Amino acid sequence: MIPGEILPDELLDRIRGRAAGYDQNNSFFHEDLEELAAAGYLKIFVPGSDGGLGLGLEAAAALQRRLATAAPATALAVNMHLVWTGVAHVLAARGDDSLDFVLKESGQGEVFAFGISEPGNDSMLFDSGTTAEPQRDGGYSFTGRKIFTSLSPAWTRLGIFGKDSGARDGSGELVFGFLQRDAPGHETLNDWDTLGMRGSQSNTTLLHGAMVPPERIFRKLPVGPNQDPLIFAIFACFETLLAAVYTGIGERAFTLAVEAAKRRTSAKYGGRSLSQDPDIRWKIADAAMAMDSIQPQLASVARDVDALVDHGAQWFPKFVGLKVRATENARTMVDVAIRVSGGSSYFRGSELERLYRDVLAGIFHPSNDESAHTTVANAWLGPLES
CATH class of the missing domain: 2.40.110.10 (Butyryl-CoA Dehydrogenase, subunit A, domain 2)
Known part of the structure; x- marks a missing residue:
């Protein structure tokens, strides 16, 4: 599956072109949703027998990364529909048909x-x-x-x-x-x-x-923590797809940073491109290494869910760790892009100004930094003694 086949450049460009207007007007992305639905995007997890694409979590995460590079708010909201259809898909793959009706109704055009x-x-x-x-x-x-x-x-x-x-x-x-x-x-x-x-x-x-x-x-x-498959499926889809959206934001910020470094010039370096400035080059290289670390982690976690890999008690640390790293990494990438791009990014209406505001939402999604660290510590050290 190639993300560009489902989200072709032409569709992505139209979505990117509307993002600033939705943000400025504080309005819902009706046109984006209509086009995505027509492209079958809301049926990523729906099996072919029900009119869908029959894809798994790894493919869905790759698509959400791509969509988020164009319109983070659109990708984040679509995530919620994909979480439920993804949960139904993950359960069905493990022999639980309790949410098969979600896949069937999604195939009929319902929005969850x-x-x-x-x-x-x-x-x-x-x-x-x-x-x-x-x-x-x-x-x-x-x-x-x-x-x-x-x-x-x-x-x-x-x-x-x-x-x-x-x-x-x-x-x-x-x-x-x-x-x-x-x-x-x-x-x-x-x-x-x-x-x-x-x-x-x-x-x-x-x-x-x-x-x-x-x-x-x-x-x-x-009431209270339990190991029901539904809880596993919700964590798997929610955290992984959330990480995908913020990874896409980081990737777009990196692209803008590279473009700015090549476009801007420096009087200090005789009018040469900022891409020749050692400090700028260090920032770009550091951001590139951060991006290179999160992409394989995201793909690996999603692939293991699809492959029914049993990580036992380490599954939840993997999910929350991925979410925290992806959202924090995206904030770092946007910050680097703004530093490289200069004062123009501080003006209302620039794409980086919008990304700077959008990426902050990652702080508030569960699991937050505190609960994620508790989950990981408990997995490795056991719970706190009473």
């Missing part, structure tokens, strides 16, 4: 979004402040607040979870399901006015007793 994050919930997938109330028919009503709901204007299926506090003898149970757009009891706030990633329109979603029927409830898990 990720409604998991909640304000103040640093337990993420292992607890929830949203209430899941069981209904007589086996469905649930959900009441709570979900933040960073990317694809807010476009989703037709929203993956959510909440806690049924009375289940499991009062210890509580986490209930996962998919909410349909036409179901009552949910509200999208128009509150996405942020520093960067503006086109993603990751608005807050309020759930006011939103009903999810029994056939859309796909998992019930105990």
